[in-house]
Amino acid sequence: MANNAKMKIVVLVSGRGTNLQAIIDAQQTKTIASRIIMVISNKENVAALDRAEKANIPFQVITSKGKSKDVYNKELLKSLQTLNPDLIVLAGYMKILPSSVINCFPNKIINIHPSLLPSFPGLKAQQQALDFGVKITGCTVHFVDEGCDTGPIILQEYEKVHNNDSQKSLSLRLLKKEHAALVQAIQLIENNKVILQDRKTLLREEP
Ligand code: GRF
Secondary structure (H helix, E strand, O other): OOOOOOOEEEEEEOOOOHHHHHHHHHHHOOOOOOEEEEEEEOOOOOHHHHHHHHOOOOEEEOOOOOOOHHHHHHHHHHHHHHHOOOEEEEOOOOOOOOHHHHHHOOOOEEEEEOOOOOOOOOOOHHHHHHHHOOOEEEEEEEEOOOOOOOOOEEEEEEEEOOOOOOHHHHHHHHHHHHHHHHHHHHHHHHOOOEEEEOOEEEEOOOO
């Protein structure tokens, strides 16, 4: 598991990049000691890349469009192996990582998901929560394993669902919780406070 105070982080993105921005802000305000060494997007011209550029953080596009999964994943793995990060953060990365990548970085990959897992994994988690009619939902930061949003949970934050919530209104409230949870999870990991025991994590309470 990644456990050094100043971790080298690679962030994988596919779109808007507000979770990336939360990490950038935390790095700039020294809320976290770790630093982002590279942002990798599987899509060109996404807002996340503008955020990286504005913050003077190196970025790469490894496009997945028009390639077989195998070719794309090999390119991604090669880049990650060269960068050799201590932690890989999936921040709105809309692809499933293959076992070749996961096995190469055991317990060094985390993801932010907009539901209280194991409820509502996969796409459109906020809409799934609304359709099911839950009264409380939330977000989850978890280690990435080979399943879809199934890895050991690091942190969860809850959010009440309002009677008149739309997918948009609920997603916006959840997003604030996501940003805080993701930064807090990175803090916990860099301070070696996340202990992995089988499929559970224990969070060290003492300072
Ligand atoms: C977030 O809701 C995240 O949980 C989900 O995709 C969304 C990405 O948002 N996986 P952003 O690109 O970080 O703004």
